[in-house]
Amino acid sequence: MNKVKFERIQKKLKESSVGIAGLGGLGSNAAVALARAGIGCLVLVDFDKIEENNLGRQYYFLEHIGKTKVDSLKEIIGKINPQVELITHNIKLEKGLMEKPFKDVTVVIEALDNAETKTIFIEEILSKLPNKPVIAASGVAGYGHSDRITTKRLGNLYMCYDGKAKSSDDDVLIAPRVSLMANWEANLALEIILGEDK
Template sequence: MIDFDTVELSNLNRQQFKLSQVDMPKVVALKQNLQEFNPFIEIKIHQVKVTHDNVKELFADADIITEAFDNPAAKAMLLDAASEFYPDKPIVMGTGMAGIHSSNTIVTKHPRENLYIAGDGESMGAEGLMAPRVMIAAGHEANMITRLILGDTEI
């Protein structure tokens, strides 16, 4: 897991953190939470901001690259860099999940080989990020990742 940020109070409505984890590095808090579910898994964490210059190093050992950024420019940068350095690795991303729009518009698309995008692909969410849509898109991403691990590349 890679993230430079710390848990903020404003994250609690849509991210799986606890009030006691506010101000904790997100990667430390998420590792802690995941290991409460399964203490037998190995989780490597990097508290660093993902940039074009470090994508090659950070994702070298990844079988699947998964994105959960809330910044459109960061999403585009990761897609460009991952496609450049790792054109054969699957990339699972989310986009268009903000706002109070219908949750029924969130789907997983396969726009090109090795790229899977969960969301509605268009909602800008002037109202802000809303937990239900974010969690549904995250569920789509998790489902696609599980399918890829099992060797199913179709949506």
């Protein structure tokens, strides 16, 4: 381990914050990865409660069924890295006000499920917070085809993208591919915060 590099990274991450919209398969896994990496602050937004079938891909435990995702993730991250400052919003993101919880974060991660909501969210953040880097994921469903996933950059929008994947309405959502995309998003957040790893 390169101690000098590690300490430099830890210092920078400690000063940075990531906002995550949606705490399902993408959001819960990305949040945990960033907490383990040593991010200073996470802004977590979700309105939902945990159901049994969520455990197939989301970072929760049986004991969390029926509890809110924000509270459960707060508990989980507290057990991994209590140094992370957590700001939680148990709300449904409303069209026209979607950027509100994310005004002060360094980077925003889109981790929503429905294509329509994803599009509206990205458009709102990019238009209302024009200098904010936004990381989004599209094409999460299915299994295999890891090497079809690429990063597409469009200005401040960074897309973790598989344009050949099917909609989750016609496919399945399973842990390995969802976690892969979630960690891809978290890894992009590090790259944006720290600069390219040369």
